[in-house]
Amino acid sequence: MSGGRAVAVPRIVGVVGRRHRHNEPKSGGNRQAKIAARAAEREELSVEPRPFAGFAGECDMVAMREFVPSATTRLATPGDGRDITLATVLPGAIAGLVRDELLGGEALVGLQVQVHGPDPAADLAYAVDWASRAGGGETLTSSHPSDSTPALADVVVADAPLEIAVHPDFSWWLADGAQVSPEIAQAIKNANEVMMPSARVTADGIEAAWWVDAGEKAHIRWVRPEDEDALFEALARVHAAGGLHLGEGSRFAGSFRTHGLLVPVFDLDPEMHHQEWAPGLQELDARLGEALAQEGPLGSDERASRDGLRARQVTLR
Numbered sequence: 001m002s003g004g005r006a007v008a009v010p011r012i013v014g015v016v017g018r019r020h021r022h023n024e025p026k027s028g029g030n031r032q033a034k035i036a037a038r039a040a041e042r043e044e045l046s047v048e049p050r051p052f053a054g055f056a057g058e059c060d061m062v063a064m065r066e067f068v069p070s071a072t073t074r075l076a077t078p079g080d081g082r083d084i085t086l087a088t089v090l091p092g093a094i095a096g097l098v099r100d101e102l103l104g105g106e107a108l109v110g111l112q113v114q115v116h117g118p119d120p121a122a123d124l125a126y127a128v129d130w131a132s133r134a135g136g137g138e139t140l141t142s143s144h145p146s147d148s149t150p151a152l153a154d155v156v157v158a159d160a161p162l163e164i165a166v167h168p169d170f171s172w173w174l175a176d177g178a179q180v181s182p183e184i185a186q187a188i189k190n191a192n193e194v195m196m197p198s199a200r201v202t203a204d205g206i207e208a209a210w211w212v213d214a215g216e217k218a219h220i221r222w223v224r225p226e227d228e229d230a231l232f233e234a235l236a237r238v239h240a241a242g243g244l245h246l247g248e249g250s251r252f253a254g255s256f257r258t259h260g261l262l263v264p265v266f267d268l269d270p271e272m273h274h275q276e277w278a279p280g281l282q283e284l285d286a287r288l289g290e291a292l293a294q295e296g297p298l299g300s301d302e303r304a305s306r307d308g309l310r311a312r313q314v315t316l317r
Helices: 030-045 058-066 120-133 182-194 228-240 274-293 300-310
Strands: 071-075 084-087 096-098 107-110 198-200 209-213 218-222 250-258 261-268 313-315
Touching: 058 071, 058 261, 084 120, 096 120, 107 120, 209 274, 218 274, 228 250, 228 261, 228 274, 228 300
Parallel strands: 084 107, 250 313
Antiparallel strands: 071 084, 096 107, 198 209, 209 218, 218 261, 250 261
């Protein structure tokens, strides 16, 4: 996760009574590790590979969870329910908080959390459901979804577009008029110091293209909504034709898969403003659209491109 460094949250450790059963796996033994690994694998396989599929802001939600440092957006809730602010990360990387009524009573939930389960949508649904009912001044350290947790589509209007605010720092962690303790001030200062400048490129037809200034280079990470395998073949076709770039000063760096989506990454000239890449994104989007519409197997040059692109791909889950 490439978000800002979160404030540490103390853990509360509970004491569990020991069960005297001789057939339990020995703590720290190979059998216990294998059982835990198999259980985790079964749980992972039972989770929807695209947890935010069906939501108008799926690609941006994935970006906000995986690598955007400081951004917020308003989630519309069904009926006359309380609106919820969705944030990349909250202080301490907690799951949710509701500000004191004297400070506006805003309810916020975070995507980049310190403790999470295998299903980000279930975690988020739990936090939104909690935030819709919590009182001012309450906090939710972590989500604990269960069979009684509503589906995300039951607590968030799926087709409502996201109006994302990108913040230059983490000063939004503080409500107007809030008293700032030295610890909180230091936490915000620490988070600001490790945060890299980021922006969302806005252009007609372009969604979830996120720019970041990493120092010597800048990058665009572009979360795409298409089927992973179909998009990967389209990238190979465009690469073989010499068109996998955003114009002069750009270079395709690779791609990664996360939450069932493919994210192409481009190295960029850091001297250029992020909005200067909008035309290049639109032109590449058109080339990819043409490639996605092509039928039939890849040609020999395209297969060679596919193999080369695959060598530069990583998977984040």
